[in-house]
Amino acid sequence: MQKLIYILDDEKEIRKTLRVILEDEEYSVEDFSSGKSLIKALTKERPSLVLLDVWVGKEDGLTILDECKKLYPSLPIVMISGHGTIELAVNATKKGAVDFLEKPLSIEKVIQTIESSIEKTKEVHFPNFKLDVDEILGVSPSITRVKFAVFQAAETNARVFIYGENGTGKELTARAIHQNSKRKNEPYIEFNCASLPEESLEQELFGLELASQTDSPEIRIGKWEQAQNGTLFLDEICDLSLALQSKVLKVILDQKLERVGGKEFIPVDVRIIAATNSNVEDAIREGKFREDLFYALNVIPLELPPLRERNQDIPLLAEYYLKKSISENHLSQKTIDRDGLDALSSHFWPGNVRELTNIIERLSILVPGDTIKAKDVKEALHGFKRANEMVARGDLKHAKEEFERQYIIKTLQICEGNVTRTSKALGIERTHLYRKLRSLNISVDQLIEG
Template sequence: MSTPTALIIDDEPDIRELLEITLARMGIEVETAADITTAKRLLEANPPQLCLTDMNLPDGNGIELVHWIQKVCPQTPVAVITAYGSMDTAIESLKAGAFDFVSKPVELPRLRELVQSALKLSEPDVEEMPADDPGLLLGQSEGVRRLRNQTRKLARSQAPVFISGESGSGKELVARMIHLQGPRRDGPFVAVNCGAIPSELMESEFFGHKKGSFTGAVDNKAGLFRSADGGTLFLDEVADLPLNMQVKLLRAIQEKAVRPVGDSKEVPVDIRILSATHRDLPALVQEGTFRQDLFYRINVIELKVPPLRERPDDIELLSRHILERLARDYECEPAQLTPAALNKLKDHAFPGNVRELENILERAFTLCDLDQIDAADLHLGSAPVPGGSSNISEAIIPNEAPSLDLPEDGELDLENYLESIERKAIEKALEATRWNKTAAAKKLGISFRALRYKLKKLGME
C-alpha cells in the first residue's frame, strides 16, 4: 500500500510544523505551503489524499481555495482550520465543499480523527454497496438520478445534511446511503424518530445517564449519541423536538460532546449528524417553535427527496422489486402486475409515497389467487371485497367470533386482539382440514397466498 500524502497550507510556521509532525507520526508524507499561490502549484502537480488549510492566508482565504479545489481536483478532501468560535465560517466552508473543519487551538485527537476519516475516502469505491432496502432508491427518472449523485457527493463530506421530503418517500434510506458510501461506513448508523420518544425520557435517550441518577436508572446507559460514536446519527422527524431539548442538542453538536444525566463530566463524541422531517422547518422557525440557530446548524446542506407522484415512470421498477422481495419473504412465486394494474398505479397520486406503494402491493400480493395482480386486486379507491379480506376475523362465521370485552381501566391493544382472533381461526381451520393449507385457506375464505402470508406473519409455520 502506497504512503498517503497530505498538503498543509498555513502562513504561521509554528502551526505548519505542529501539523506536519502530527501527520508524519501517522505515517503520512507531508508537503507544506505558506500561501494559496504555492498551494495551487503543488495541488496541480500532484493532488494529495488530504488538504488542510488555514482560513486566513496572505493572498486570499480558505473558502476561495475550497472552491478552487472543488473544480480542479475534486477527489482531494479539504479541511479548513477556523478561529475559535467561528461557527459561521466553518459552516460557510462546509457549504463550499470542505470535507470537515477543525478549530484553533487545534486539538490533536480531533485532528487525527479528521485525518483518518479523510484518508478512508481514497480507499476502494463503495458506491455500489447495497443498503438495507436498495429498492427505495431504484429508478431511472431524472429526480432519482440526481438524488443518487447528490448522496454520493455528500457522502464524501462531514457536513450536516438536512433531508426533506414527504412521509414515506425514503428519507431514512437516503441517510443510510450517505453513511454507507462515506468514510464512516464501518461505524454504526443509529436512526431515531424524535417524535417517538417521550419528552421526559428524551435527555436520557440522547445523552445517556448514570446509574441511580433518577428513579428507574438501574444501570448506566450510553445514549444515542455515544452509541453512534465513530458513525452517523440520523435524527428523523427532528421538527418534533421540544424547545428545551433543541437547546441541549445544539450544544452537543457544537461542542462534539455530551453530558449524561447525573454526570458532571462531558464525554467527547465523534459523529456525523443527518436529520429529516416531512414538515416545513423554515415555517416552524418563523413561528418560533424551532430554534433558528439549531436550524442553521443541521441545515448546512439540504437534500430533497422527490415524491413518488413526480416519478411515475419508476413505479414499474419499484413494484417489481417489492413483489420479488415479498415472494422471497413468504416463499411464494412472485406475482406479476397486469398492464391494467400498472396503469392504475401510475395514475394514483400516492400521498404516502413509496411506503404506500409497498402497502398496496403487499395487500394485493396476499389476496390475489393467481400469480397475476390485476387492477381490481389493488383496491385503490374501494374497500376490499369480503371474500378476499386479508383480515381473517372478517371471514369467520359470526357465531364463532369471540365477544369483545372492553377493559374498564387502561386501553385495549386492538392489534394484538385481532391477531389472536386470526391465530385461533387459522388453527381451527387447519385442524378441521388435517393441516391441508389449500383446503384451510378455502374454509377461511382467503387465498392460499394470504394464508401463507398470515402463517409467516404470526410465526405459525
Template sequence: MRILVIDDEMNICLSLKNILEDEGYDCQYALKSKQGLQKIEDFAPEIVLLDVRLDGANGLDVLKQIKENHSQIIVIMISGHSGIKEAVLAMKYGAYDFLEKPLSLTKIKVIIKKAYEFRSISKDYDRLKGEVSQQYQIIGSSKSIEEMLSLIERAAPSDSKVLIRGESGTGKELVAYAIHNQSKRAAKPFVKFNSAAIPNELVESELFGFEKGAFTGAVKSKDGKIEQADGGTLFLDEIGDMNLNAQAKILRVIQEGEFERVGGNKTHKVDVRLIAATHKNLEELVEQGTFREDLYYRLNVIPITTPPLREHPEDIPLIIDHYSHYYAEDLKVPLKIFPDATLKELQSWQFKGNVRELRNFIERIYILISKQIIETDDIMLLGQKKVHTDFWNEVISFKEKKRQFETRYLSTQLRMHNGNVSKTALSLGLQVSNLSRKIKELEIKD
C-alpha cells in the same frame, strides 16, 4: 472444509495433511508457490496455511496475491526464520494469524477451529449486510431520483451536516443510510433516533444516556444514542418534533463535540456525523419559536429533498418489481405478474403515503390474492377508490382528459361565482354564449 498447505518442506506438508484429515478436513498441499496459486483456483480452499519462504519466492508476496484475488480466503502464515517485522507485514496484508516453527499440532488445531468460526461469522455478517443494503435500497430511474442520488454521492464523502426534507413515506431514512454507506464512516455504526416516537420526557435520556440514580428506575448507567454512534453517523429523524432542551444539547454536540449524560457531570467527547430529517416546515417552526434558529442553520448545510411518489410515477413499475420479488421470497410464494394495464392503473393512483403505502399495498396483494397474474379488477377490490386517482397521472386518451379538465375547471369556476354564467364568463374572458354552449355540451349541472 477445504484447507490448502503451501510449504516447501514435504514432511511438514504431509504431517499437516494427515493431522487435518484426521480432524475431518479436506486437505491438499503444494510445495511451490506457483503450484499453490494454481491449486487455489482448482481446489478453492477456505483456509490456506502458507510458509513465509518458498523455493526462492516470498510468501508475503503470495499472501498479497491471494488476498487480492480471493479476499474471503483465510490465510495463516507459518515460518521458522521470520521475526516481528514479517509478522506485522503479514497481518497488514490480511493474514489471519502468524505461527512460528516448530509447529505445535495442538495449537494448529485450535487456530484452524477459530479460523473456521471466524469465517462462518464473516459469512453471516456479509449476508446480513447484504440484507440491510437491500432493505435500504433506493429504487427508481426517474430524473428526480437520479438527481437525488447524485446529490447523495457528492454529499457522502464529507462530514458536513445534512438536512433531509420530504413527505412521510418518501424514503428519508434510505437517503440517510445511503449517505452513511458511501462515506468514510461506512464501517462504523449507523444509529437512528426518532424524536416523534419517544415521549418528550424520555428524549434526553434516550439520546444522551443517563447515570445510575439519575431518576427512578435508573439502576445502572446507560449509553445514549450519541455514544452508540461515536465514530459513525447519527440519524435524527423527525427533528422538528424535538423539544427545545434537547435541541440545545444537540447544538452543543455540533459545535463542541461534547455532552453530559442525564444526571451526570462528566463531559463526554464524541465524533459523530449528524444527519437530520423532517416532514415539517422548519422555517415556520423557527418563526413560532418551537425550533432553534441557530440549530436550523447548523443542520441545513446540505439540504436534500425526497420527492413524493406523485412526482415520479414512472418509477412505480420498478418499485413494484422490486417489492414483488422481495415478498415472493419472504413469503415463499411464486412471483406474481403485473400486466401493463395493471401497472398503468397503479401509476394513476394517488399514493398519499408515497412509497411506503405502495410497498404495503404490494404486501397486501401477496397475502390476500392467491392468483399469480394480478389484473386491474384485483387491485380495485383491494386498493383505492377511483376518487383517489391522481388526475394528472391517469393514463387515458387526450380527448377524454381534456373533457375531464374542462368539466372540473368550469364547475369550480361556476361555484365560485354562485352559478352566475355571466360573471363566470366575464372572469374567464369568454363570451356568455360560448360558455353556455360549453356547459350544455359537458352536461354541467347547476
C-alpha cells in the same frame, strides 16, 4: 410528445388568447378559472408548466402557488399579473415561481419565458458517479438527482438535513449517505425524535449516570455515544422540545456531551443527519423550532421527491416489492400485467413509496392466480378513496391524515391486530404507534371484532 401547459386566470379573454398562441406553437393547453379546478386537475396529471395569475378573482395566486408546489415541488410555474411589483415578484420567486410576466402580455415574451422555464427543469446531466452501496430504487431524473446528492454528501463529513413527505425514503437515504461515506465501517444509529415521552428522550439520546453504593456510577450509553466515530440519524427532528433542541445544538457545536446525571463532558465525533416531514419555515416562524439549530443542521439540504413526481419508477418499484413480498410471505409467483402497472402509475400516491409497498404486499397476498390485473389494483386502492377525494379538493393536510389512518388500519388487519408486529411493519416504535392510534381514533379491539 406535446408539452402540456396549464393556464389559470379569471379573465376569459386572457385564457382564450394564451390558448390560441400556445396551440399555434404546438403546445397542448388546458385553462382554468379557479384555483380549485386547477388543483383538482393537478392531482390527475402533471403538466410541463403552469401559467398562474397573481389574483384569480378573490383567490390569492401565491397561495395557489404554495398548493401547486406541495403537489409537485419541481413543477415550473410562471406568475402573471397586471399590477406587478418588485416585492410581489420577489415573493413569488421565494415560493418557487421560475419567472414573472406582467400584463399586457407580449406574445414573444410569453413563448420565450415558457421555453426557457421548461428547459431549466429538463433532466440534468450529472457527471459520472457510482455509489458503492445503492439501495435507492429508480432511474427517473428526480431520483438520479437524489443519488448524486447522496454521492456528494458521502464524500464529506458535513451535516445533512433531509426533507420529504412521509414514505419518500428519508431513512433509506440517510443510511445510503453513511454506507457510502468514510465512516461506513463505524456505527450507524437511528433515533426517532417522536418515539418516546419527552422525559425519556434526553436519557435515550445523551445517556444516563446513576449513583450507586460503589464509587463507580451505573452508566447507560445514549444513542449519541453509540454512534461514536460513525453517523447518528435524527428522524422527525422538529418534534423535539425547544429545551432538547437547545441541548442538541450545544453538543453539535461543542462536540462533547454530558450524560443525564453525569458530571463530566465526553468528547464525541459523530456525523449528524437529520430529517423531517414538517414545514421547517412554518415551525421556525411559529417558535417551535430553533432557527440556529436549523442553520447548524442545514449544511447540505436534500429534498426527496414524492412518488407522484417520479411515476416512471413505479414499474421498477412494483416489481421489486412484489418479489420481496412473495419471498417473505412464501407465496406462489405472480406478475402484474400492463394494465395493472398503468393503474398503479395513475394513482396519486399520497403515502408515496410506503403506500406502494403496502398495496403491493396486499395484492401479492389477496389476488388469486398468477396475474395481478387493473381491477385488482383498483380494488386494493379503494381503501384510499377518501384520501384521494380530499386531495382533489386541495385539502392535502386532511388527505394525508386520512391516508395515514387507512394505512395503519390495513397494516393492523394484515398483522391480525398485533400491535408489536404492526409497529415493526410500519417501521415505528410501539409507543409512537399507540399515540398514532389515539390521535387517529383507531380502535384495535373494534378492528379485530370487525
